[in-house]
Amino acid sequence: MPTPVDPEGLDPEGVDPDSPEGRGGAAAVIPAGPPDTGRAPLDRRRILGAAIEYIDAQGLSALTMRRLGAHLGVEAMALYRYIPGREQLLDGVVESVIDELYGDPDVHLEAAHGWQDYLQRLAHGVRRIALAHPEVFPLVATRPPAAPWVRPPLRSLRWVESFLVALTSCGFSEASAVAAYRAYSSFLLGHLLLEVSQKGVAVNAEDAGAQPPEFAPDLSEYPTVVRLQGLLSVDESAAEFEEALENLLGRLEVVRREGRNPRNPESFTDRPD
Amino acid sequence: MPTPVDPEGLDPEGVDPDSPEGRGGAAAVIPAGPPDTGRAPLDRRRILGAAIEYIDAQGLSALTMRRLGAHLGVEAMALYRYIPGREQLLDGVVESVIDELYGDPDVHLEAAHGWQDYLQRLAHGVRRIALAHPEVFPLVATRPPAAPWVRPPLRSLRWVESFLVALTSCGFSEASAVAAYRAYSSFLLGHLLLEVSQKGVAVNAEDAGAQPPEFAPDLSEYPTVVRLQGLLSVDESAAEFEEALENLLGRLEVVRREGRNPRNPESFTDRPD
DNA sequence: CCGTGCCGTTTACGACGTAAACGTCCTAGT
DNA sequence: ACTAGGACGTTTACGTCGTAAACGGCACGG
Numbered sequence: 001m002p003t004p005v006d007p008e009g010l011d012p013e014g015v016d017p018d019s020p021e022g023r024g025g026a027a028a029v030i031p032a033g034p035p036d037t038g039r040a041p042l043d044r045r046r047i048l049g050a051a052i053e054y055i056d057a058q059g060l061s062a063l064t065m066r067r068l069g070a071h072l073g074v075e076a077m078a079l080y081r082y083i084p085g086r087e088q089l090l091d092g093v094v095e096s097v098i099d100e101l102y103g104d105p106d107v108h109l110e111a112a113h114g115w116q117d118y119l120q121r122l123a124h125g126v127r128r129i130a131l132a133h134p135e136v137f138p139l140v141a142t143r144p145p146a147a148p149w150v151r152p153p154l155r156s157l158r159w160v161e162s163f164l165v166a167l168t169s170c171g172f173s174e175a176s177a178v179a180a181y182r183a184y185s186s187f188l189l190g191h192l193l194l195e196v197s198q199k200g201v202a203v204n205a206e207d208a209g210a211q212p213p214e215f216a217p218d219l220s221e222y223p224t225v226v227r228l229q230g231l232l233s234v235d236e237s238a239a240e241f242e243e244a245l246e247n248l249l250g251r252l253e254v255v256r257r258e259g260r261n262p263r264n265p266e267s268f269t270d271r272p273d
Numbered sequence: 274m275p276t277p278v279d280p281e282g283l284d285p286e287g288v289d290p291d292s293p294e295g296r297g298g299a300a301a302v303i304p305a306g307p308p309d310t311g312r313a314p315l316d317r318r319r320i321l322g323a324a325i326e327y328i329d330a331q332g333l334s335a336l337t338m339r340r341l342g343a344h345l346g347v348e349a350m351a352l353y354r355y356i357p358g359r360e361q362l363l364d365g366v367v368e369s370v371i372d373e374l375y376g377d378p379d380v381h382l383e384a385a386h387g388w389q390d391y392l393q394r395l396a397h398g399v400r401r402i403a404l405a406h407p408e409v410f411p412l413v414a415t416r417p418p419a420a421p422w423v424r425p426p427l428r429s430l431r432w433v434e435s436f437l438v439a440l441t442s443c444g445f446s447e448a449s450a451v452a453a454y455r456a457y458s459s460f461l462l463g464h465l466l467l468e469v470s471q472k473g474v475a476v477n478a479e480d481a482g483a484q485p486p487e488f489a490p491d492l493s494e495y496p497t498v499v500r501l502q503g504l505l506s507v508d509e510s511a512a513e514f515e516e517a518l519e520n521l522l523g524r525l526e527v528v529r530r531e532g533r534n535p536r537n538p539e540s541f542t543d544r545p546d
Numbered sequence: 547c548c549g550t551g552c553c554g555t556t557t558a559c560g561a562c563g564t565a566a567a568c569g570t571c572c573t574a575g576t
Numbered sequence: 577a578c579t580a581g582g583a584c585g586t587t588t589a590c591g592t593c594g595t596a597a598a599c600g601g602c603a604c605g606g
Contacts, residue, residue: 042553065594077595078554086594141466142411146490148471149505161495168497178504182467182513190463193414194455198421217419222434224441231451232422240455247524315584338563350564351585359563 016238018127042074044082048096051089055135065089094140097133098155101125109158111166115256116249118166119184123245126153126188127195134196141193151185153192167256176255187248195237289511291401315347317355321369324362328408338362367413370406371428374398382431384439388529389522391439392457396518399426399461400468407469414466424458426465440529449528460521468510 015021050072055063065086069076083089101107107125111118130137130153141152150160160181167177219226288294323345328336338359342349356362374380380398384391403410403426413426423433433454440450492499 064592066592075555076593077556080595081553138415142415142470144470144473149502151467152470157490157492157495157498161498164497164501174501175504178501179509179513181505182509183517186463186467186513186517187459188463189467190459190461193466194424194459194462197415197417197425200417217430219430222430224437225430225434228437228447228451229422231448232454236452236455240452240459244456244459247520251520337561339561348586349562350587353564354584 018124018131018238020128020132042072042078042082044092047072047079047082047089048092051093052096052133052136055093055139056133060135060139090139091143093136094143094155097129097136097140098126098153098159100129100132101159104128109162111170115167115170115172116253118170119249119252120245122154122163123184123188123241127192127241130192130196131199134200137192137196141189151182151189153188154185170256171259172252172256173259176252176259179255180252183248183252187244191237191241191244195241198235198237291397291404291511293401293405315345315351315355317365320345320352320355320362321365324366325369325406325409328366328412329406333408333412363412364416366409367416367428370402370409370413371399371426371432373402373405374432377401382435384443388440388443388445389526391443392522392525393518395427395432395436396457396461396514400465400514403465403469404472407473410465410469414462424455424462426461427458443529445529449525449531452528453525456521456525460517464510464514464517468514471508471510 047068051063051068054068054071058067064076065079066076068089069079072079079089083092101122104125107121108118130140137153140155143152143155145152145155146157150157154160154163163181163184164174164177167180168174172180219229225232320341324336324341327341327344331340338349338352341362342352345352352362356365374395377398380394381391403413410426413428416425416428418425418428419430423430427433427436436454436457437447437450440453441447445453492502498505
């Protein structure tokens with residue numbers, strides 16, 4: 001049994017368990033095979049897989065209907081038989097990427113081992129996806145959701161349902177479950193978007209310019225930044241994520257015990273049920 | 274003196290003080306005047322102002338060099354005398370928008386009244402900007418920053434410097450100040466990006482389709498979502514922001530008192546350069 | 547044997563970002 | 577006063593984009 005989860009914090013010496021190198025093949029792209037071998041008959045799933053692959057490799061702005069077609073060994077117009085247009089292609093990409101959560105054996109749809117375990121596993125599952133597809137995640141974050149109350153990065157009704165059922169079944173009131181959903185979404189979005197954007201900048205060499213070794217935009221006015229540059233540059237993403245997540249779970253536990261919407265506290269102090 | 278700030282929570286009956294209607298003219302766009310009156314001689318500032326105005330009005334995807342030129346009463350190529358290209362135009366837009374913070378009288382560069390006051394004012398200032406320019410904020414969030422350690426939404430060295438000086442001058446160790454900067458950025462980004470995207474979806478009627486009254490993508494599989502739909506739809510953004518901000522400040526106070534990086538407490542004494 | 551779908555290609559159009567050459571005016575030096 | 581030059585906006589042009597529309601080949605059921 002390879003790579004069990006570690007919901008209670010990081011192995012002190014271990015590598016980041018959510019990084020693509022840090023685990024087995026879970027949360028991988030839908031395999032699309034080498035670009036032109038195996039001339040499969042080109043369905044929607046294959047197109048979306050190839051699009052994700054292409055974005056991961058070349059960046060979002062490089063994805064073009066023509067280029068994606070070429071990547072599949074096909075003319076651009078062939079894609080339109082399966083996808084209405086580019087916008088819907090991107091919607092499909094987002095949907096496909098978050099659907100990888102269903103294939104992750106460490107993420108459960110039910111809170112069988114308590115809501116904290118559920119939220120821990122879910123958070124790490126999403127983080128794994130974000131780190132596996134750093135170029136796609138900004139799309140997950142910014143594409144307008146289907147309904148205003150479906151919040152990125154958990155952009156699927158099924159996960160919203162799962163979330164709300166899990167929490168309400170574990171003692172959260174309906175209002176607290178909704179509040180928790182919102183707090184949790186904000187937490188995930190902020191941390192993961194920053195993490196992938198930081199990673200993206202660090203990795204990018206081909207994208208915009210080419211001065212990776214040294215580019216100093218006059219730091220002379222900012223002595224504190226200069227002094228702390230070393231500290232600012234260390235990457236503590238995994239630990240910070242873990243810590244902020246633990247803190248959030250702690251907050252939610254308080255909310256759960258109070259059993260009420262944490263704001264509007266008079267709704268329960270002066271009123272038995 | 275109109276509309277004083279209220280850093281210690283929301284006026285119980287008041288409207289959201291960060292909403293564009295909720296206060297005076299602070300955090301307004303650089304005035305560009307009516308589109309074609311006053312044929313001013315077209316400098317960089319005017320172009321960026323017009324671009325922000327245009328994005329706010331028509332959405333980011335509608336911004337085109339040709340259309341922006343037309344909006345300014347000029348051919349597209351005229352813009353290239355002041356801006357190298359479209360990408361740099363967007364960078365300039367992001368920079369301009371966050372520069373509105375300097376014009377906000379309620380946000381201070383120094384922590385004259387303590388770090389909590391400083392962070393409260395800064396957070397609300399950024400929130401005001403996000404709400405004033407909901408179509409621009411995703412750009413603020415996703416555009417690659419200049420250096421990997423300059424994190425959105427505080428994307429300017431001057432604010433990073435200000436932040437770090439403010440916290441270290443209030444008793445934070447260097448490591449804690451940096452950790453606070455990261456936690457604070459994640460908090461702002463997650464909450465504000467979700468808030469503007471929610472608002473954007475709610476407001477948009479012209480953008481993609483046109484079925485605002487009812488569009489029900491088969492909720493029959495998701496009974497809990499249906500049952501909690503009312504709760505999910507209420508907008509508690511202001512209160513949630515405030516509550517999460519208070520919680521963050523509480524966490525940071527603990528970090529400050531411990532005076533150390535909360536993770537890895539033994540690693541900073543012999544810190545490498 | 548011949549329709550008749552399916553499925554990928556070809557052709558075409560308008561919009562985009564932008565390089566390059568070109569006015570057109572204002573100003574300064576003689 | 578005349579002219580050289582620079583600042584500023586326009587014109588033209590090219591390659592690429594998304595995609596509508598017509599087309600071609602191939603398999604299969606009558």
